[in-house]
Amino acid sequence: MRPLLTFVFALLVVGVAWSTSPQDARAAAADLLLHHARIYTVDPSRPEAQAIAIRGDRIVALGSDAEVMTWRGPATRVIDAGGRALVPGLHDAHGHVLGLGELLQQLDVRGTTTAAAVVAAVRARTATTPPGAWILGRSWDQNDWPDTGWPSAAMLDAAAPHHPVYLSRVDGHAAWVNSAAMRVARLSAATPDPGGGRLIRTANGDPSGVLIDRAMDLVRRHIPTPDRATVRERLRLADEALARLGLTMVHDAGVEWDDAGLYRQVADAGALKTRLYVMLRPPRAGQTLPPPLIGHAGHLLTVRAVKLVADGALGSRGAALHAPYSDEPGTTGLLVTPPDQLHTQALAAVRAGYQPCVHAIGDRANTDVLDLFEQLQREVPGSRALRMRDEHAQILRAADLPRFAALDVIASMQTTHATSDMPWVATRIGEARTRSGAYVWRALLASGARLANGSDFPVEAPNPMLGFYAAITRQDVHGQPPGGWSSDQRLTRTEALYAVTAGAAYAAHLEQELGILRPGALADLVVLSDDIMQVAAARVLETRVVLTLRGGQVTWRDGL
Ligand SMILES: [Zn+2]
Numbered sequence: 001m002r003p004l005l006t007f008v009f010a011l012l013v014v015g016v017a018w019s020t021s022p023q024d025a026r027a028a029a030a031d032l033l034l035h036h037a038r039i040y041t042v043d044p045s046r047p048e049a050q051a052i053a054i055r056g057d058r059i060v061a062l063g064s065d066a067e068v069m070t071w072r073g074p075a076t077r078v079i080d081a082g083g084r085a086l087v088p089g090l091h092d093a094h095g096h097v098l099g100l101g102e103l104l105q106q107l108d109v110r111g112t113t114t115a116a117a118v119v120a121a122v123r124a125r126t127a128t129t130p131p132g133a134w135i136l137g138r139s140w141d142q143n144d145w146p147d148t149g150w151p152s153a154a155m156l157d158a159a160a161p162h163h164p165v166y167l168s169r170v171d172g173h174a175a176w177v178n179s180a181a182m183r184v185a186r187l188s189a190a191t192p193d194p195g196g197g198r199l200i201r202t203a204n205g206d207p208s209g210v211l212i213d214r215a216m217d218l219v220r221r222h223i224p225t226p227d228r229a230t231v232r233e234r235l236r237l238a239d240e241a242l243a244r245l246g247l248t249m250v251h252d253a254g255v256e257w258d259d260a261g262l263y264r265q266v267a268d269a270g271a272l273k274t275r276l277y278v279m280l281r282p283p284r285a286g287q288t289l290p291p292p293l294i295g296h297a298g299h300l301l302t303v304r305a306v307k308l309v310a311d312g313a314l315g316s317r318g319a320a321l322h323a324p325y326s327d328e329p330g331t332t333g334l335l336v337t338p339p340d341q342l343h344t345q346a347l348a349a350v351r352a353g354y355q356p357c358v359h360a361i362g363d364r365a366n367t368d369v370l371d372l373f374e375q376l377q378r379e380v381p382g383s384r385a386l387r388m389r390d391e392h393a394q395i396l397r398a399a400d401l402p403r404f405a406a407l408d409v410i411a412s413m414q415t416t417h418a419t420s421d422m423p424w425v426a427t428r429i430g431e432a433r434t435r436s437g438a439y440v441w442r443a444l445l446a447s448g449a450r451l452a453n454g455s456d457f458p459v460e461a462p463n464p465m466l467g468f469y470a471a472i473t474r475q476d477v478h479g480q481p482p483g484g485w486s487s488d489q490r491l492t493r494t495e496a497l498y499a500v501t502a503g504a505a506y507a508a509h510l511e512q513e514l515g516i517l518r519p520g521a522l523a524d525l526v527v528l529s530d531d532i533m534q535v536a537a538a539r540v541l542e543t544r545v546v547l548t549l550r551g552g553q554v555t556w557r558d559g560l
Contacts, residue, residue, distance in 0.1 A: 106136045122137065150208065248514075277304075346358070467496075474489065
């Protein structure tokens with residue numbers, strides 16, 4: 001190119017780069033335009049629109065069909081949404097990505113209504129598993145069976161005499177194993193309960209085949225660790241499943257450091273469909289947290305949070321309560337991490353600029369975690385800005401409610417936990433504690449707390465429509481109980497959508513980029529088969545995702 005032409009060309013390039021007024025920007029035209037949609041932006045200053053224009057990975061315009069059509073150029077792809085609802089890309093503020101991938105590889109016994117059905121599934125799996133190899137499965141729930149007592153190793157032994165079997169309970173806080181697995185782990189009547197865990201035993205003290213919380217490790221540590229290829233395959237399986245469900249961002253609640261390294265490789269290769277916000281496992285002795293990774297690979301990967309655990313779960317009576325369990329007066333649950341160790345871990349996270357995200361289910365654990373956050377905010381000036389997170393915030397004492405807003409602590413909740421647990425919560429903790437403090441989203445909002453909603457998949461199914469439905473109904477998928485369980489704690493549809501978009505984005509420090517459809521934001525959105533902001537609640541359960549766009553790229557498309 002001759003010098004003069006080069007100069008003119010350079011001027012043109014600079015001219016385009018300089019163009020900031022809408023008129024000039026429009027000259028460049030949109031890459032993609034979606035029109036004829038009913039757009040719910042989650043932006044209070046412009047709640048609805050008909051059309052959206054995207055250039056690169058960002059939104060450049062929103063408005064009426066006529067307004068946005070002016071962004072059309074010769075190369076613009078145009079998608080007619082057919083009048084369907086379009087919402088921001090959905091976020092799951094608390095899930096376990098590799099756990100979902102593992103589940104997709106493993107025996108899934110979710111929804112089985114008898115122990116015998118689980119045993120039959122294990123027997124079928126033995127036919128395709130070499131003798132001696134482990135059979136892994138998950139998501140059984142004895143509360144769904146006619147006999148809600150714990151199952152036994154003996155029940156599995158007849159079906160799988162030659163394979164060690166390890167089946168996680170639906171909440172991940174108990175495991176059902178067979179005798180072959182207990183032999184590998186050398187469990188016997190002489191095995192003591194480990195700290196933070198318990199072995200269910202027969203009358204004569206022998207382990208009966210169910211391990212609670214930390215006792216699960218006694219067997220789990222004998223399961224061969226998956227190789228890199230297996231982990232990568234789990235990530236791929238989960239990532240595809242999430243995109244299909246309209247999830248464009250997942251907060252991954254507890255990631256091993258090696259696995260975070262793998263996420264980074266996959267993000268760098270551009271092979272992630274779903275953005276990941278990683279909560280790392282806490283540093284072990286001698287480990288130092290690396291500098292936070294923020295907005296990596298076009299915001300595909302962020303690593304700036306640490307996942308800590310205060311107590312267990314309510315289903316297995318591991319949640320730490322102030323007063324004893326109503327159905328087992330001898331226990332108040334388990335503080336899974338000793339309080340001084342929890343403080344050390346959280347302080348290390350905060351000092352390294354990481355957001356502490358602490359699992360707290362029982363009211364005692366929630367009080368402790370709020371105390372811990374208060375202490376950290378005193379010890380490390382400015383750390384309030386980290387937006388400390390209470391993961392689950394499930395059972396709360398009234399006195400603790402205002403502390404969320406006062407400390408700018410995010411209530412990271414899971415609406416489907418409420419509707420899964422509601423049949424037995426009052427049995428565990430009694431009517432009074434249930435009414436005043438169990439899954440009290442409305443009371444939290446009224447106190448000024450910020451909510452983010454997630455599913456805790458694979459504890460619950462990852463489909464965000466289930467969480468949205470649970471939030472607005474507090475009913476199970478059959479519409480029970482009529483009127484909803486503690487229905488005064490329901491969310492409106494607007495609040496429920498906010499909690500899986502802008503609310504979750506805030507919890508990830510990403511509210512400038514994600515969660516609201518507006519010019520300048522990343523172009524993450526989904527088109528739905530039904531308008532979840534209008535249709536009858538039961539219809540929300542049938543709603544499918546027909547298009548998922550992450551950063552302007554189609555990551556799922558079916559029927560549009
Ligand atoms: Zn979780």
